[in-house]
Amino acid sequence: MLGLILFYLRRLLIVFKNEVLVLPSRVVTVLFFILLLLLPLLTKDPYLLRIFTLTSIFAILAASWDLLSGFTGQMNFGHALFFGVGAYGAALLNKYVGIPPWGTIPLGALGAVLSGLIIGIPCLRLRGTYLALTTLAFPIILMGIVFALPRLTGGELGISGISRLSGSRITDYYITIIVMLSLCTIMWKITDSNTGIIFHAIREDELAVRASGINTTRYKLLAFSLSGFFAGISGGLYAHFMRIAGPSTLEVSMSFQVVIWAIFGGIVTIYGPVGAVFVLFPLLELLRFWQEVRMLMFACVVLFILLYMPDGLFRWLRDRIEKECPRCKIRNVALRHTCRICTAPLD
Amino acid sequence: MDLLLNIVISGLISGSVFALLAIGFSLIFGVARIVNIAHTAFYMLAAYSIYVITHKMGFHPIWGMVTAIVLVTLLGLISYKIFVNPIREHEGAVLIATIALAMAFQEVMALIFTGTYLSVPALVKGYFLILGVKVFYQQLLTFLVALLVMGVLWALLNRTKLGLAIRSTAQDREVANLMGINESRVAMVTMGISVGLAALTGAIVVPLTILEPHMWMHPLVMMMAVVVLGGLGSLKGSFIGAYILGFAEALVVFLAPMGSFLKGSVALSIMILVLLIRPEGLFGVYFEEER
Numbered sequence: 001m002l003g004l005i006l007f008y009l010r011r012l013l014i015v016f017k018n019e020v021l022v023l024p025s026r027v028v029t030v031l032f033f034i035l036l037l038l039l040p041l042l043t044k045d046p047y048l049l050r051i052f053t054l055t056s057i058f059a060i061l062a063a064s065w066d067l068l069s070g071f072t073g074q075m076n077f078g079h080a081l082f083f084g085v086g087a088y089g090a091a092l093l094n095k096y097v098g099i100p101p102w103g104t105i106p107l108g109a110l111g112a113v114l115s116g117l118i119i120g121i122p123c124l125r126l127r128g129t130y131l132a133l134t135t136l137a138f139p140i141i142l143m144g145i146v147f148a149l150p151r152l153t154g155g156e157l158g159i160s161g162i163s164r165l166s167g168s169r170i171t172d173y174y175i176t177i178i179v180m181l182s183l184c185t186i187m188w189k190i191t192d193s194n195t196g197i198i199f200h201a202i203r204e205d206e207l208a209v210r211a212s213g214i215n216t217t218r219y220k221l222l223a224f225s226l227s228g229f230f231a232g233i234s235g236g237l238y239a240h241f242m243r244i245a246g247p248s249t250l251e252v253s254m255s256f257q258v259v260i261w262a263i264f265g266g267i268v269t270i271y272g273p274v275g276a277v278f279v280l281f282p283l284l285e286l287l288r289f290w291q292e293v294r295m296l297m298f299a300c301v302v303l304f305i306l307l308y309m310p311d312g313l314f315r316w317l318r319d320r321i322e323k324e325c326p327r328c329k330i331r332n333v334a335l336r337h338t339c340r341i342c343t344a345p346l347d
Numbered sequence: 348m349d350l351l352l353n354i355v356i357s358g359l360i361s362g363s364v365f366a367l368l369a370i371g372f373s374l375i376f377g378v379a380r381i382v383n384i385a386h387t388a389f390y391m392l393a394a395y396s397i398y399v400i401t402h403k404m405g406f407h408p409i410w411g412m413v414t415a416i417v418l419v420t421l422l423g424l425i426s427y428k429i430f431v432n433p434i435r436e437h438e439g440a441v442l443i444a445t446i447a448l449a450m451a452f453q454e455v456m457a458l459i460f461t462g463t464y465l466s467v468p469a470l471v472k473g474y475f476l477i478l479g480v481k482v483f484y485q486q487l488l489t490f491l492v493a494l495l496v497m498g499v500l501w502a503l504l505n506r507t508k509l510g511l512a513i514r515s516t517a518q519d520r521e522v523a524n525l526m527g528i529n530e531s532r533v534a535m536v537t538m539g540i541s542v543g544l545a546a547l548t549g550a551i552v553v554p555l556t557i558l559e560p561h562m563w564m565h566p567l568v569m570m571m572a573v574v575v576l577g578g579l580g581s582l583k584g585s586f587i588g589a590y591i592l593g594f595a596e597a598l599v600v601f602l603a604p605m606g607s608f609l610k611g612s613v614a615l616s617i618m619i620l621v622l623l624i625r626p627e628g629l630f631g632v633y634f635e636e637e638r
Binding site for chain 2: 122125126129130132133134136137138140141142143144145147148252253256259260263264267292293295296298299300302303306307310311
């Protein structure tokens with residue numbers, strides 16, 4: 001029994017040494033995971049924990065945008081719809097039916113999936129800019145409905161008095177961090193799977209994918225509902241963490257914010273949007289001392305970084321520290337002169 | 348009867364505004380494939396500069412309008428040159444560059460004017476009565492100027508060499524380039540025209556609206572809806588789509604209970620219903636997929 005455990009431990013160590021330590025990006029990812037999980041041991045500051053909780057909630061949202069718009073190329077300008085449906089769904093179920101948070105969040109996310117399917121039907125016939133401009137409309141339509149039914153939705157004030165995610169700040173933090181890390185890993189795995197490859201192919205050339213006998217409509221709907229599910233979960237977490245679900249979750253600026261995060265970090269990566277949220281959201285909080293110029297500084301940072309890294313910050317960084325082998329397409333540290341697998345010279 | 352006339356007036360005004368905005372937006376989209384989210388931010392900037400020139404400096408509104416249009420067009424060209432031109436190959440980057448630009452403008456205006464609601468006096472004061480309904484001269488002026496500008500624009504695009512260059516670049520950038528059209532210069536000129544149109548819209552509509560730093564959001568959404576409804580790249584489509592949505596908005600505001608909350612929703616629902624039947628919009632030319 002002990003031998004078996006030791007065997008697996010040794011194998012884990014070998015995998016760690018040969019697969020993780022060889023690439024700086026993987027080391028950084030592992031460090032990121034560890035740091036996030038150990039953060040409450042380093043500081044008990046409730047303000048800092050609150051920021052990181054919100055950051056991780058939005059990280060799920062940005063990554064889910066990337067899953068839909070980055071990978072399948074279905075530019076979605078109305079991602080706030082999923083977020084808002086998740087938040088309102090969770091809030092309504094919690095307030096009027098009395099379901100605790102662990103039930104409302106997945107149910108709210110299912111609501112978001114449903115809305116993804118509903119908007120998917122008209123949107124599947126559109127592409128490119130048409131799609132982007134059309135999707136912008138849906139959260140605004142829903143917002144109109146929310147304002148028109150103030151008795152149910154609280155109108156402008158939103159639904160308040162929802163039960164808390166958990167008893168304490170630290171538990172809240174751990175719940176959201178663990179949900180975020182696992183959901184982002186799941187999304188990353190999805191994009192790495194067969195389905196993800198088809199998603200990516202749809203982005204590159206939809207006609208060719210259809211010609212290969214793949215039902216692209218079905219895959220696009222799948223992308224819409226998967227992305228809706230993840231975004232809905234982040235909406236539900238947000239509602240229960242802030243204890244309010246208001247119309248601000250449906251605003252145009254919310255949708256734009258998601259697009260900014262994702263493209264800033266680099267689309268078609270999953271890690272890019274997550275990283276971008278972890279850079280930009282705390283940055284925005286850091287700038288709160290100049291309350292008036294905060295958004296202006298934010299916009300300027302985005303503008304100037306884009307001028308130099310139009311492919312996104314994290315892609316740019318990764319290209320600086322890693323090189324792709326021209327022969328076997330495996331990534332290597334930029335310091336190496338030969339590929340670590342096939343020993344072909346790297347230029 | 349009063350109600351009907353009010354609806355007609357309000358629909359015509361907002362329809363013309365949307366039409367002017369949407370035409371500018373689809374011009375630059377057609378020529379340079381730039382989805383310019385900052386388009387209505389220029390409209391807001393023009394409105395604010397008129398406020399400054401007429402209120403703070405005390406010039407005549409006509410001078411205010413002219414200077415505002417020139418200034419905003421220059422600003423648009425400069426920001427295009429600095430922020431958009433270097434990254435034009437990256438579609439996504441251009442998109443968020445324009446969003447960030449719009450946000451930056453909004454924040455600058457909020458810093459200077461502190462988000463309070465401001466208003467500008469009408470260019471021509473007074474009103475006349477049609478069947479007992481007040482029609483302000485400013486409303487009439489706005490409508491007529493909008494029609495005039497659209498006519499001039501139509502002539503520019505269809506009757507001049509520059510218009511031919513713009514249309515051919517919109518149709519096929521590479522072939523236009525091969526035919527000796529300086530594509531980047533056409534893009535620059537079109538950007539100027541587009542921003543100028545936005546500024547002009549701001550200038551003629553400013554006495555009818557309230558100035559505040561977020562005033563660009565609602566026209567942005569409606570403008571995009573108009574562009575999609577009418578068909579991207581079709582000026583006729585933008586024109587008709589704008590009046591459809593303008594009237595839809597006016598009808599909802601005047602007739603439905605809590606209409607001002609629902610006006611956006613209803614107009615956008617109409618757009619989606621049309622798209623369900625005609626995915627390329629009312630008069631859309633179906634763009635050949637660029638592969």
